[in-house]
Amino acid sequence: MAERHDAVEVIRAKRDGGRLSDSQIDWVVDAYTRGLVAEEQMSALAMAILLRGMDRLEIVRWTSAMIASGERMDFSGLSRPTADKHSTGGVGDKITLPLAPLVAACGVAVPQLSGRGLGHTGGTLDKLEAIPGWRAELSNPELMAQLEDVGAVICAAGAGLAPADKKLYALRDVTGTVEAIPLIASSIMSKKIAEGTGALVLDVKVGSGAFMTSLEDARELARTMVDLGTDAGVRTTALLTDMGTPLGRCAGNGLEVAESVEVLAGGGPPDVVELTLALAGEMLAGAGVTGVDPAEKLADGSAMDTWRAMIAAQGGDPDAALPKARETEVLTAPRAGVLTRLDAMAVGLAGWRLGAGRARREDPVQPAAGVEWHARPGERVSAGQPLFTLHTDEPARFERALAALDGGWEIGDSHTPAPLVLDRII
Ligand code: URA
Numbered sequence: 001m002a003e004r005h006d007a008v009e010v011i012r013a014k015r016d017g018g019r020l021s022d023s024q025i026d027w028v029v030d031a032y033t034r035g036l037v038a039e040e041q042m043s044a045l046a047m048a049i050l051l052r053g054m055d056r057l058e059i060v061r062w063t064s065a066m067i068a069s070g071e072r073m074d075f076s077g078l079s080r081p082t083a084d085k086h087s088t089g090g091v092g093d094k095i096t097l098p099l100a101p102l103v104a105a106c107g108v109a110v111p112q113l114s115g116r117g118l119g120h121t122g123g124t125l126d127k128l129e130a131i132p133g134w135r136a137e138l139s140n141p142e143l144m145a146q147l148e149d150v151g152a153v154i155c156a157a158g159a160g161l162a163p164a165d166k167k168l169y170a171l172r173d174v175t176g177t178v179e180a181i182p183l184i185a186s187s188i189m190s191k192k193i194a195e196g197t198g199a200l201v202l203d204v205k206v207g208s209g210a211f212m213t214s215l216e217d218a219r220e221l222a223r224t225m226v227d228l229g230t231d232a233g234v235r236t237t238a239l240l241t242d243m244g245t246p247l248g249r250c251a252g253n254g255l256e257v258a259e260s261v262e263v264l265a266g267g268g269p270p271d272v273v274e275l276t277l278a279l280a281g282e283m284l285a286g287a288g289v290t291g292v293d294p295a296e297k298l299a300d301g302s303a304m305d306t307w308r309a310m311i312a313a314q315g316g317d318p319d320a321a322l323p324k325a326r327e328t329e330v331l332t333a334p335r336a337g338v339l340t341r342l343d344a345m346a347v348g349l350a351g352w353r354l355g356a357g358r359a360r361r362e363d364p365v366q367p368a369a370g371v372e373w374h375a376r377p378g379e380r381v382s383a384g385q386p387l388f389t390l391h392t393d394e395p396a397r398f399e400r401a402l403a404a405l406d407g408g409w410e411i412g413d414s415h416t417p418a419p420l421v422l423d424r425i426i
Contacts, residue, residue, distance in 0.1 A: 007041040014048035029065035050180035066190035069164035073196040083199040083283035091209040091348035092246035097260035101306035104151030108287040113157035130254035130367035134316030185224040199235040199286025207244030209344025235286040240423040252356040252370010254322040325368040325391035340415040346408020350401040354392040378417040
């Protein structure tokens with residue numbers, strides 16, 4: 001049992017730039033989870049952490065305290081090694097969908113405990129819920145059985161996993177304290193370590209559509225998370241990847257499922273394929289699996305077979321038609337040239353305004369809403385050709401979505417796109 005402290009003493013210590021002791025951290029995280037530290041007190045502490053920071057040992061202890069607030073899962077009884085991926089979130093980021101079955105088809109079990117989206121970035125569960133019949137909620141025995149039989153599970157993280165983080169993340173969301181590196185790193189890593197994966201790859205997004213808009217901040221976040229994972233015995237690496245431009249050619253729940261299925265069928269946009277294969281390579285290496293080429297598993301249909309089994313195991317019909325929006329609106333190119341810029345934040349906001357995302361956790365999302373872009377930076381366009389197709393069930397949403405796109409793209413004369421993978425942190 002943690003030593004007794006006082007919330008105001010802990011807040012003051014951090015407010016004045018001091019470091020929190022192990023016992024202060026253990027106490028405050030535990031007392032907050034049990035409702036003994038008030039929301040307004042934790043909100044003051046989160047703001048003090050955002051402004052003053054935490055040193056490495058404070059972050060390690062904070063993460064351990066969040067893990068200790070709930071259950072830990074154990075996959076050591078499975079017949080194959082486990083690996084997972086976490087993305088810090090971006091626009092059009094559907095990579096988990098093709099990646100989980102692909103890595104499973106290579107012989108590594110993938111327990112993807114995911115969340116729903118908030119704001120302009122989409123959530124993996126929202127995307128899969130566009131598939132008729134698919135259910136996100138699995139019990140722990142169901143999760144284990146599916147991991148053994150199919151090899152891949154994408155489901156909702158149970159309430160027992162790092163409950164301190166569930167409470168704290170909801171509070172940070174409404175108090176302007178999401179963007180603190182110690183809090184982001186401990187939030188993500190407490191869930192991944194409690195989940196019990198053997199290996200982990202982090203996709204840390206950088207750019208206008210990401211939490212981290214500078215490469216320097218993204219590198220610091222990645223370093224902090226890789227160290228936390230490694231210290232906890234999880235083989236962890238990170239890729240820093242561009243999120244100035246959205247991934248693929250669409251953002252929106254059902255639209256992204258369709259694009260993921262194209263990738264699993266051996267096609268799909270080259271950037272989505274490139275990132276899927278890069279992350280698969282990291283996961284296989286982390287799990288100690290060598291001599292399997294994930295590109296072959298896309299080409300020979302085995303990743304698709306695993307996808308179909310994974311969707312069916314959770315009640316989904318992999319052959320069912322995906323929902324179609326009742327209304328579409330097309331935006332055309334005003335001149336011929338080359339697309340020189342497509343801003344991830346503008347596209348994410350447009351998709352959100354069309355109904356693909358939610359403003360509050362309890363809001364519903366439209367499964368068919370979203371944005372398709374018909375050119376990516378570096379591609380030629382002709383005057384009058386469609387640049388964007390907007391999808392929604394409620395046409396009143398078009399005006400604000402078009403306003404979000406305004407200024408979010410440019411046509412010029414030439415452009416060489418920047419690399420997608422910017423750095424690797426081990
Ligand atoms: N994702 C999380 O799970 N936690 C954060 O703090 C930020 C992104």
